[in-house]
Amino acid sequence: xxxxxxxxxxxxxxxxxxxxxxxxxxxxxxxxxxxxxxxxxxxxxxxxxxxxxxxxxxxxxxxxxxxxxxxxxxxxxxxxxxxxxxxxxxxxxxxxxxxxxxxxxxxxxxxxxxxxxxxxxxxxxxxxxxxxxxxxxxxxxxxxxxxxxxxxxxxxxxxxxxxxxxxxxxxxxxxxxxxxxxxxxxxxxxxxxxxxxxxxxxxxxxxxxxxxxxxxxxxxxxxxxxxxxxxxxxxxxxxxxxxxxxxxxxxxxxxxxxxx
Amino acid sequence: xxxxxxxxxxxxxxxxxxxxxxxxxxxxxxxxxxxxxxxxxxxxxxxxxxxxxxxxxxxxxxxxxxxxxxxxxxxxxxxxxxxxxxxxxxxxxxxxxxxxxxxxxxxxxxxxxxxxxxxxxxxxxxxxxxxxxxxxxxxxxxxxxxxxxxxxxxxxxxxxxxxxxxxxxxxxxxxxxxxxxxxxxxxxxxxxxxxxxxxxxxxxxxxxxxxxxxxxxxxxxxxxxxxxxxxxxxxxxxxxxxxxxxxxx
Numbered sequence: 001x002x003x004x005x006x007x008x009x010x011x012x013x014x015x016x017x018x019x020x021x022x023x024x025x026x027x028x029x030x031x032x033x034x035x036x037x038x039x040x041x042x043x044x045x046x047x048x049x050x051x052x053x054x055x056x057x058x059x060x061x062x063x064x065x066x067x068x069x070x071x072x073x074x075x076x077x078x079x080x081x082x083x084x085x086x087x088x089x090x091x092x093x094x095x096x097x098x099x100x101x102x103x104x105x106x107x108x109x110x111x112x113x114x115x116x117x118x119x120x121x122x123x124x125x126x127x128x129x130x131x132x133x134x135x136x137x138x139x140x141x142x143x144x145x146x147x148x149x150x151x152x153x154x155x156x157x158x159x160x161x162x163x164x165x166x167x168x169x170x171x172x173x174x175x176x177x178x179x180x181x182x183x184x185x186x187x188x189x190x191x192x193x194x195x196x197x198x199x200x201x202x203x204x205x206x207x208x209x210x211x212x213x214x215x216x217x218x219x220x221x222x223x224x225x226x227x228x229x230x231x232x233x234x235x236x237x238x239x240x241x242x243x244x245x246x247x248x249x250x251x252x253x254x255x256x257x258x259x260x
Numbered sequence: 261x262x263x264x265x266x267x268x269x270x271x272x273x274x275x276x277x278x279x280x281x282x283x284x285x286x287x288x289x290x291x292x293x294x295x296x297x298x299x300x301x302x303x304x305x306x307x308x309x310x311x312x313x314x315x316x317x318x319x320x321x322x323x324x325x326x327x328x329x330x331x332x333x334x335x336x337x338x339x340x341x342x343x344x345x346x347x348x349x350x351x352x353x354x355x356x357x358x359x360x361x362x363x364x365x366x367x368x369x370x371x372x373x374x375x376x377x378x379x380x381x382x383x384x385x386x387x388x389x390x391x392x393x394x395x396x397x398x399x400x401x402x403x404x405x406x407x408x409x410x411x412x413x414x415x416x417x418x419x420x421x422x423x424x425x426x427x428x429x430x431x432x433x434x435x436x437x438x439x440x441x442x443x444x445x446x447x448x449x450x451x452x453x454x455x456x457x458x459x460x461x462x463x464x465x466x467x468x469x470x471x472x473x474x475x476x477x478x479x480x481x482x483x484x485x486x487x488x489x490x491x492x493x494x495x496x497x498x499x500x501x502x503x504x505x506x507x508x509x
Contacts, residue, residue, distance in 0.1 A: 090348025
């Protein structure tokens with residue numbers, strides 16, 4: 001069962017220097033319950049795609065169905081079914097963790113009592129209980145990320161979008177976050193769509209990878225299938241595979257160091 | 261749902277205002293300085309119109325408070341865009357109109373509160389005006405802040421940096437203040453300036469407020485003031501709503 005399917009999805013930004021085709025004709029299928037790694041070089045159109053799929057940005061072309069709802073005609077339906085964590089997160093540093101979680105519940109139309117209860121539950125699930133009365137600005141990077149994710153899980157979405165969730169986290173927090181993502185999928189069947197620049201993260205976490213470049217899908221498959229097909233061997237590193245796919249030449253292994 | 265969401269957003273931002281009590285009082289400072297150091301210069305001048313010079317000056321200062329305060333309201337949304345708060349709310353089912361209304365109603369509350377403080381200070385300085393007139397004045401302040409707040413938030417959603425936003429607002433608000441006769445009535449102006457000021461919507465508001473402050477409620481000036489204030493608010497909220505519905509910020 002596909003939870004996301006897009007056909008020719010496109011977005012062209014109008015800028016002072018003329019139109020910029022950020023996403024051009026994206027065809028994409030995401031299956032229910034999978035962890036999908038969405039990879040691509042800077043400027044490939046990853047964030048633009050995510051913002052379209054989460055209804056933040058209207059497509060300028062193509063069509064998409066997200067969680068059974070048409071993206072263009074039923075954005076409200078899409079919003080009810082999806083959670084989204086932007087790169088920057090989305091909490092006010094001056095507000096306490098509890099207030100942010102309760103407000104988020106209320107934004108999803110829970111009653112005051114339900115929202116308070118849900119905030120406690122989420123804090124418990126994401127190990128934030130001790131931090132409930134702290135201001136969001138006083139949390140560590142890893143704690144902040146857990147809060148961002150808790151906010152996105154408020155309405156128990158079937159589909160969770162994470163935009164570079166581990167950027168800037170220390171190795172321990174990254175490992176915790178990977179466990180959290182796996183747990184979400186294993187325990188709740190949540191489909192996770194995540195972008196990342198860390199290829200080890202994609203390798204360790206994703207069931208399937210979709211690689212985009214210049215606004216279109218250039219390769220997709222399981223990490224091992226991609227390594228075999230594009231990296232030349234199943235033992236190839238994902239780094240080499242990625243470079244082979246996107247045509248960005250890696251520095252030759254035996255290149256003379258610049259510094260002498 | 262619109263009511264529920266508006267109340268929610270209003271509460272969130274009102275709590276934000278209450279957390280920074282200093283900023284809440286600081287907003288009154290500029291008009292207060294005018295009141296104390298500029299107001300006394302006018303007491304013996306022939307300004308035309310009825311009533312004392314305070315009945316002329318205070319309505320202008322209240323609108324100045326709203327004009328400068330509300331037109332910079334958008335700054336907060338530029339900060340929130342950077343924090344990701346705006347996008348986080350926009351992926352929830354919350355009403356887009358509520359995201360705007362909750363904010364502008366908070367602003368109206370804050371500026372009416374500041375207007376009350378300013379009127380109390382003016383009474384100490386020598387203002388005497390009928391209570392209904394003063395209350396009508398607060399209604400004009402509220403309508404003005406709703407209008408300018410909406411436009412300011414709409415602009416802030418469109419621009420990406422504070423450096424684009426600040427100068428634009430300054431370039432609009434300074435001439436607006438001067439051309440609407442907030443400090444001194446435009447009836448003192450030469451014909452060309454008086455004529456020019458009629459293209460500035462705030463002129464109708466300040467003239468109506470000055471009528472209210474001397475107890476003349478059933479005048480054509482009042483009618484024009486109400487029509488312009490309500491029309492401006494309706495137009496601005498419409499523009500703001502359109503931007504909040506469509507902009508992917």
